[in-house]
Amino acid sequence: MDLAYTDAEEEYRSRLRDWLAVAVPELPPRPPPDDWPARRAYDTAWQRALYDAGYGEVHWDASPTLRLIFLEETERAGAPYVGANFVGLLHAGPTIAAEGTPQQRERWLGPVLRGDEIWCQGFSEPDAGSDLASLRTKAVRDGDAYVVTGSKIWTSHAEVADWCELLVRTDPAAPRHRGITWLAMPMDAPGITVRPLRTLAGSAEFAEMFLDEVRVPVACRVGEENDGWRVTMVTLSFERGTAFAGEVVACRRTLAEVAAEARANGSWDDPAVRRRLGRLYAEFAALWRLIQWNVSAAASNGSLPGTGGSVFKLRYSHARQELYDAAAEVLGPDALDLSRPWTLERLSSLSYTIAAGTSQIQRNIVAERILGLPKGR
Amino acid sequence: MDFRLTDDQRALRSGVRRLLTRRFGREALRAAVDREGRLDRDLWRELGRAGLFALRLPESDGGAGLGLPEAALVFEEAGRALLPGPLVATQLAAGSVPGAADGTAVVTCAGQLSSLVAHLVDADVLVTIGAGAPHVVAAGEAAAVRSLDPLTPLHRLPHPPPAASGPLLGAAVLLTAAEQLGSAARSTEDAVRHAGDRVQFGQPVGGFQAVKHLCAEMLVRTEVARAAVRAAAVTGDLTEIAGAKLLADDAAVRGARDCLQVFGGMGFTWEADVHLHLKRSLLRAQMWLTTVQAEEIQAQALASAL
Numbered sequence: 131m132d133l134a135y136t137d138a139e140e141e142y143r144s145r146l147r148d149w150l151a152v153a154v155p156e157l158p159p160r161p162p163p164d165d166w167p168a169r170r171a172y173d174t175a176w177q178r179a180l181y182d183a184g185y186g187e188v189h190w191d192a193s194p195t196l197r198l199i200f201l202e203e204t205e206r207a208g209a210p211y212v213g214a215n216f217v218g219l220l221h222a223g224p225t226i227a228a229e230g231t232p233q234q235r236e237r238w239l240g241p242v243l244r245g246d247e248i249w250c251q252g253f254s255e256p257d258a259g260s261d262l263a264s265l266r267t268k269a270v271r272d273g274d275a276y277v278v279t280g281s282k283i284w285t286s287h288a289e290v291a292d293w294c295e296l297l298v299r300t301d302p303a304a305p306r307h308r309g310i311t312w313l314a315m316p317m318d319a320p321g322i323t324v325r326p327l328r329t330l331a332g333s334a335e336f337a338e339m340f341l342d343e344v345r346v347p348v349a350c351r352v353g354e355e356n357d358g359w360r361v362t363m364v365t366l367s368f369e370r371g372t373a374f375a376g377e378v379v380a381c382r383r384t385l386a387e388v389a390a391e392a393r394a395n396g397s398w399d400d401p402a403v404r405r406r407l408g409r410l411y412a413e414f415a416a417l418w419r420l421i422q423w424n425v426s427a428a429a430s431n432g433s434l435p436g437t438g439g440s441v442f443k444l445r446y447s448h449a450r451q452e453l454y455d456a457a458a459e460v461l462g463p464d465a466l467d468l469s470r471p472w473t474l475e476r477l478s479s480l481s482y483t484i485a486a487g488t489s490q491i492q493r494n495i496v497a498e499r500i501l502g503l504p505k506g507r
Numbered sequence: 508m509d510f511r512l513t514d515d516q517r518a519l520r521s522g523v524r525r526l527l528t529r530r531f532g533r534e535a536l537r538a539a540v541d542r543e544g545r546l547d548r549d550l551w552r553e554l555g556r557a558g559l560f561a562l563r564l565p566e567s568d569g570g571a572g573l574g575l576p577e578a579a580l581v582f583e584e585a586g587r588a589l590l591p592g593p594l595v596a597t598q599l600a601a602g603s604v605p606g607a608a609d610g611t612a613v614v615t616c617a618g619q620l621s622s623l624v625a626h627l628v629d630a631d632v633l634v635t636i637g638a639g640a641p642h643v644v645a646a647g648e649a650a651a652v653r654s655l656d657p658l659t660p661l662h663r664l665p666h667p668p669p670a671a672s673g674p675l676l677g678a679a680v681l682l683t684a685a686e687q688l689g690s691a692a693r694s695t696e697d698a699v700r701h702a703g704d705r706v707q708f709g710q711p712v713g714g715f716q717a718v719k720h721l722c723a724e725m726l727v728r729t730e731v732a733r734a735a736v737r738a739a740a741v742t743g744d745l746t747e748i749a750g751a752k753l754l755a756d757d758a759a760v761r762g763a764r765d766c767l768q769v770f771g772g773m774g775f776t777w778e779a780d781v782h783l784h785l786k787r788s789l790l791r792a793q794m795w796l797t798t799v800q801a802e803e804i805q806a807q808a809l810a811s812a813l
């Protein structure tokens with residue numbers, strides 16, 4: 131058990147810190163949440179800057195420890211997180227890197243790393259949420275293309291994406307998990323209609339996507355036909371890995387700001403408030419240690435983040451909600467004013483126990499895959 | 508950074524587990540309950556010979572020269588096995604109170620549990636912990652208390668002793684948290700095993716989501732506590748140690764309660780071991796550092812982080 135960073139790791143940290151100290155203050159102001167083209171431009175420009183500085187591939191190539199240092203330092207410097215690059219950098223990219231052909235890696239990975247192209251994720255459907263394998267959007271082979279018809283929902287970044295990692299059913303007769311195929315769909319193909327959906331926080335974060343005989347070249351299939359479920363599992367295990375590390379650092383900073391507010395407005399004198407914030411301090415410290423634990427464990431099992439990610443996500447998503455609830459207690463009636471800090475974040479944090487596998491689904495995963503309890507429904 | 512256990516640490520842990528399985532299995536545990544927590548002095552000496560108390564003493568003083576991380580692994584195993592006795596106090600006294608290191612003396616501590624003292628009946632030496640080495644004190648007219656935990660006899664001192672403090676307190680809190688962690692892990696395992704074996708409505712009860720999710724939450728609390736306890740053992744940082752105790756107390760107490768729920772009526776019996784983990788963890792949660800104190804320490808750290 132060694133928590134000290136090596137000299138090489140510390141050197142990496144200080145070089146990165148120096149670079150961030152120059153790069154972050156040069157950033158333009160953040161665009162408003164509803165201005166998607168501006169958000170895309172902002173997020174891709176940041177990815178380009180990282181790429182030019184040699185940090186573009188940190189999510190893929192760096193050792194898990196360097197990635198952790200990267201996430202810690204960028205968050206500390208107030209740099210943007212992946213934003214609209216999320217799917218490309220953390221879902222589709224790693225999947226293509228692991229499962230794609232050399233030509234596919236050549237075609238898609240560079241543009242993601244340089245911030246030239248944005249991806250979205252078309253997995254969920256109106257009737258296939260937690261039960262993703264029941265998805266029905268169908269793809270029928272026609273020469274050198276699949277003809278895709280159906281609908282997707284909750285597709286984040288759909289409005290500005292160039293590509294969509296799409297799950298389709300290619301064999302309706304096969305057992306559910308065996309008839310699914312993973313396609314990269316060009317978002318400018320004819321037949322795609324994107325309809326933004328407004329979230330409870332007021333902004334349009336995701337969209338519905340209607341697909342009407344969209345032609346996707348067979349060359350855009352990653353993995354074999356009908357092998358998409360296995361390919362998908364590769365993607366999902368990435369999502370549940372270190373993806374949230376930067377956010378834990380951010381939560382620790384927010385907690386300190388909430389404590390400062392509590393001291394300023396006098397609620398700190400209430401032991402119940404103080405102790406609630408104190409417990410959160412221990413909570414986020416432990417979550418950071420758990421990430422380090424998972425990162426070290428990943429080094430033994432071939433660096434693919436394992437089921438430990440489910441344990442982390444379960445606890446983290448609830449801790450984050452508790453953080454903003456505690457902030458609301460500190461703010462009192464001001465927590466009803468949307469222009470106050472943390473109020474919008476409190477609303478947004480409600481998605482954490484739903485997106486990327488609900489808490490109930492995570493508990494099923496922990497119970498069945500880690501604890502070995504019987505599978506059930 | 509490599510948070511994983513080293514091969515030596517793994518070997519240490521499995522060595523201790525083997526020793527405790529052999530010398531303090533279920534029968535010995537129930538015999539200890541029947542003795543109302545009175546200690547088996549042969550076992551105590553054997554623990555001493557195995558190095559449980561001298562672990563952190565330098566090799567020149569007859570110790571193993573190991574650190575807090577190793578001690579935490581050993582105490583995790585003690586917690587799993589519900590090993591009784593003032594293990595933490597005796598380890599703190601090793602090197603300064605004669606006989607503590609090799610298990611010939613039983614040392615307990617006043618001031619770790621307000622005016623209550625654990626295992627005074629079997630203790631050869633009573634100490635307090637403050638600045639410097641543990642300080643030997645007289646018990647005076649201590650009155651026996653009916654202890655909640657059948658494995659821990661308690662006495663009440665006539666005058667409340669000074670609360671434990673000083674440089675040794677961090678290790679005391681951390682090792683107690685490690686015991687809690689071991690207990691939490693054990694409760695999780697027991698609940699999962701029972702849920703897989705017990706059949707109702709034609710299926711193992713572990714197939715019911717309500718039960719499954721209880722078990723999943725037990726594991727989550729245990730794993731979060733594990734990361735916290737092990738990291739705190741490595742850094743030795745007092746705030747981090749206090750935070751680890753908070754999380755480990757929670758994992759142990761709630762874990763034992765959830766385990767009780769999973770066991771159903773059997774969980775409410777004297778016969779099952781579930782209550783032993785619950786009662787012991789309730790006691791440890793009060794020891795050395797209470798929830799309120801630990802939360803206030805976190806709040807202070809937060810305030811000074813601004």
Ligand SMILES: Cc1cc2nc3c(=O)[nH]c(=O)nc-3n(C[C@H](O)[C@H](O)[C@H](O)COP(=O)(O)OP(=O)(O)OC[C@H]3O[C@@H](n4cnc5c(N)ncnc54)[C@H](O)[C@@H]3O)c2cc1C
Binds near residue numbers: 287
């Ligand atoms: C902010 C946000 C962004 C998202 N972005 C994307 C995206 O970009 N691309 C994409 O494809 N999807 C996206 N999603 C979709 C997300 O993956 C799904 O919402 C999620 O998987 C849950 O599916 P559902 O909404 O259909 O809920 P349902 O599956 O209908 O669940 C309803 C309730 O039933 C519970 N439940 C369901 N099955 C079980 C079970 N077996 N055991 C116990 N309880 C169960 C659930 O926990 C939940 O409480 C996003 C969601 C959100 C909130």
